Amino acid sequence: MSERKSSIDNTPAAMGSMSGETTLRFLLSVFHSSPNAVSISDLEGNLRLVNSRALQLFGHTDDSDVIGRSIFAWVSPEDHTVAREALQQLTTEGRVTQQRLQLRRRDGSTFSGEVRSTLVRSTIGGPTYLLFSVEDRTAQHQYESALQAILKGTSASVGGSFFHSFIRELSGILGMRYAFVGRALEGSPARIRTQALCIDGEVRDSLTFDLSGTPCEVEGEDGLAFFPQGVRERFPAAGFLRDWTAEAYLGVTLRSTGGHFKGILAVIHDQPVHDTTLARSIIGIFAARAAAEIGRLEADEGLWENELRLRSIIDHAPFGAHMYELSGDGRLIFAGHNQSADRILGVDHHHLVGMTIEEAWPPLAATQIPEAYRRVARGDGAYGENGIQYEADGVNGTFEINAFQTGPNRMAVFFRDVTERKAAEAALRAAKEKAESADRAKTALLGNLSHEFRTPITGILGMADILRARAVDRDAGEAINAIVDSAHRLHQSLDAILKLGQLASGMVTPAMRDIDVRTNVERVVDSFRHAAATKGLELRAEHQDRAATAHCDSQMLDDILRYLLDNAFKYTKTGSIVVRTSMMRLQGSDWCSLEVQDTGIGVAPEHYETIFEEFKQVSEGYGREYEGSGLGLTLARRMTVLLGGSLSVTSHQGTGSTFTLRLPSAQAPVAAGTVSPDRATKVGPAPVHPGLPRVLIVEDNF
Numbered sequence: 001m002s003e004r005k006s007s008i009d010n011t012p013a014a015m016g017s018m019s020g021e022t023t024l025r026f027l028l029s030v031f032h033s034s035p036n037a038v039s040i041s042d043l044e045g046n047l048r049l050v051n052s053r054a055l056q057l058f059g060h061t062d063d064s065d066v067i068g069r070s071i072f073a074w075v076s077p078e079d080h081t082v083a084r085e086a087l088q089q090l091t092t093e094g095r096v097t098q099q100r101l102q103l104r105r106r107d108g109s110t111f112s113g114e115v116r117s118t119l120v121r122s123t124i125g126g127p128t129y130l131l132f133s134v135e136d137r138t139a140q141h142q143y144e145s146a147l148q149a150i151l152k153g154t155s156a157s158v159g160g161s162f163f164h165s166f167i168r169e170l171s172g173i174l175g176m177r178y179a180f181v182g183r184a185l186e187g188s189p190a191r192i193r194t195q196a197l198c199i200d201g202e203v204r205d206s207l208t209f210d211l212s213g214t215p216c217e218v219e220g221e222d223g224l225a226f227f228p229q230g231v232r233e234r235f236p237a238a239g240f241l242r243d244w245t246a247e248a249y250l251g252v253t254l255r256s257t258g259g260h261f262k263g264i265l266a267v268i269h270d271q272p273v274h275d276t277t278l279a280r281s282i283i284g285i286f287a288a289r290a291a292a293e294i295g296r297l298e299a300d301e302g303l304w305e306n307e308l309r310l311r312s313i314i315d316h317a318p319f320g321a322h323m324y325e326l327s328g329d330g331r332l333i334f335a336g337h338n339q340s341a342d343r344i345l346g347v348d349h350h351h352l353v354g355m356t357i358e359e360a361w362p363p364l365a366a367t368q369i370p371e372a373y374r375r376v377a378r379g380d381g382a383y384g385e386n387g388i389q390y391e392a393d394g395v396n397g398t399f400e401i402n403a404f405q406t407g408p409n410r411m412a413v414f415f416r417d418v419t420e421r422k423a424a425e426a427a428l429r430a431a432k433e434k435a436e437s438a439d440r441a442k443t444a445l446l447g448n449l450s451h452e453f454r455t456p457i458t459g460i461l462g463m464a465d466i467l468r469a470r471a472v473d474r475d476a477g478e479a480i481n482a483i484v485d486s487a488h489r490l491h492q493s494l495d496a497i498l499k500l501g502q503l504a505s506g507m508v509t510p511a512m513r514d515i516d517v518r519t520n521v522e523r524v525v526d527s528f529r530h531a532a533a534t535k536g537l538e539l540r541a542e543h544q545d546r547a548a549t550a551h552c553d554s555q556m557l558d559d560i561l562r563y564l565l566d567n568a569f570k571y572t573k574t575g576s577i578v579v580r581t582s583m584m585r586l587q588g589s590d591w592c593s594l595e596v597q598d599t600g601i602g603v604a605p606e607h608y609e610t611i612f613e614e615f616k617q618v619s620e621g622y623g624r625e626y627e628g629s630g631l632g633l634t635l636a637r638r639m640t641v642l643l644g645g646s647l648s649v650t651s652h653q654g655t656g657s658t659f660t661l662r663l664p665s666a667q668a669p670v671a672a673g674t675v676s677p678d679r680a681t682k683v684g685p686a687p688v689h690p691g692l693p694r695v696l697i698v699e700d701n702f
Contacts, residue, residue, distance in 0.1 A: 040129050041130045045070050047068065083101060163195040166196065166293075178198065178269070181196055181263065183294055195263075223252050224280060252287040319415060323336040324412070325377075326411075331356050332356060383403040399415045400415065460483065510643060511553050511554075514551050517550050518548050540579075541578075542580045542581070549592060550663040552643045564636055575599025589665070590664075591662050593662050640663075643663055644664050645664065
């Protein structure tokens with residue numbers, strides 16, 4: 001001990017009242033053997049003597065590191081001012097001082113320490129020294145923090161708010177990245193849902209997971225499960241440990257006073273931790289409080305959850321809510337609101353509470369609304385308005401309101417911003433009126449077109465036929481034939497355009513009835529036999545069933561078949577065209593199927609839908625090979641949809657196409673004998689009888 005520099009002045013005389021070397025050695029031995037960290041400095045705070053415990057506490061191996069240095073090197077900078085004031089008080093007043101300071105070790109880490117200091121005089125009239133005794137109060141401070149955290153959590157609102165504060169404090173006290181308190185799910189004790197989950201100091205959404213294969217199902221004799229390192233490898237099935245790259249786990253089972261499992265309280269870290277009694281004690285304190293809170297929740301959970309659910313629904317409802325109370329003197333006082341009211345109006349309602357309705361919403365004072373609300377509060381029925389215009393204090397819009405009584409002299413009003421809806425309704429009415437006007441104009445136009453175009457074309461065809469019968473010159477006959485062909489083509493195109501307009505405007509209503517479609521097929525096919533003979537094509541109808549019935553409009557079916565055959569003849573130069581009928585059952589219903597198959601040029605798959613669009617052909621432009629308006633297939637499909645059926649195409653380029661028309665089967669069976677098994681009954685011209693009545697034709701075209 002005599003070789004240490006830490007002896008004061010290095011001589012027995014320097015100890016003042018110390019007498020004899022033996023006494024000095026004994027006192028120094030006691031000094032260095034003290035379980036407390038003790039040091040001596042001069043009045044300026046420069047260290048003269050430190051014991052082993054002080055060296056150990058501050059992380060030094062030898063007193064040569066500290067002798068002569070200022071004692072303030074052991075004090076964290078934020079506490080320097082407090083320490084200097086205490087030192088000045090000690091030297092001027094000579095009283096023993098005691099402070100709680102944040103102290104700093106040699107490696108820069110800090111801890112909470114309690115420092116007692118006093119004056120020491122070596123001899124009468126000799127030098128005066130300062131004696132410091134330091135105790136590490138980190139553990140005590142953590143205990144105190146734990147208790148304060150519990151107190152803080154308890155003073156907060158119950159339920160979620162309590163657990164959020166509670167678990168955040170636990171994570172911070174123990175210095176763990178993750179902490180959660182989980183509650184056993186009712187009816188499934190092997191699963192828990194976290195009441196609060198804290199990650200890096202932030203509370204996150206709840207987590208539900210199974211206890212099986214996790215450290216949560218492990219329980220020691222004291223109810224604790226502690227794995228200071230390697231927990232992720234030990235429990236590979238625990239997904240949350242893998243997601244959090246967990247290394248250490250400390251958890252405690254929560255039980256009721258009767259011993260029933262209630263949940264888990266746990267902290268997790270991504271670094272190994274030391275198994276300390278302090279951490280076990282702190283989590284034990286928190287566990288007792290958490291179990292008590294869970295028990296309290298279970299006691300009144302039904303009422304609490306219902307109230308919370310109702311409040312949440314009202315707060316987040318798509319409508320605003322205002323509450324009013326009617327005072328004894330007739331004033332209607334604004335008493336509260338929901339969160340949606342703030343959002344809808346863009347107004348902070350809190351400063352309005354306590355005001356009268358006229359003070360809170362001045363523009364309403366000039367309306368009947370305040371008095372209507374007073375009647376509602378008195379119990380005189382409900383009140384509502386569909387469109388209240390309000391403009392003041394940043395609020396500008398149209399609102400729908402519904403007021404009702406909630407208790408004696410109390411009422412609430414729900415309101416909704418209908419500004420956009422009212423504008424949309426006005427725009428819709430204007431658009432509807434415009435559309436109706438346009439529809440009337442279109443209807444009139446279609447009527448005019450039908451008269452102004454068809455009548456002259458009919459006249460052209462009639463007069464051309466007369467001229468053709470009288471023509472004797474061959475060239476004139478060919479010219480007349482060209483006129484007739486062009487007029488027929490113009491008539492067909494105009495007829496298709498007019499019919500498309502009628503279908504688009506909804507002017508066409510099918511006359512639905514049960515028919516045998518074979519009759520229609522034979523009739524339409526016969527009308528194309530001259531065209532088939534002219535082009536040298538084989539045309540035939542095939543009926544695969546003895547009856548082929550459908551519930552549809554007979555005339556519309558004829559039109560669809562004509563459009564399909566027109567298309568087939570247009571694109572088929574050689575070979576055959578076949579119309580095939582059959583019956584089939586799809587999705588529990590009977591359907592009639594008609595196929596028009598040709599050996600024409602075919603259609604590429606990417607054009608299957610294009611050919612059904614208005615005025616569209618695969619080849620377009622003035623140089624196209626096949627003429628036509630491109631409306632035939634469009635009309636065929638639109639009529640098919642109107643009849644409740646479907647029209648599709650399958651094709652191979654160069655070999656032909658097959659158009660398949662499917663219609664709902666007849667709702668009632670067709671009378672027997674309507675159609676011959678082999679061939680449909682043909683419809684011929686009406687017989688001519690003598691003595692026909694006179695017919696008066698009134699026409700404005702000569």
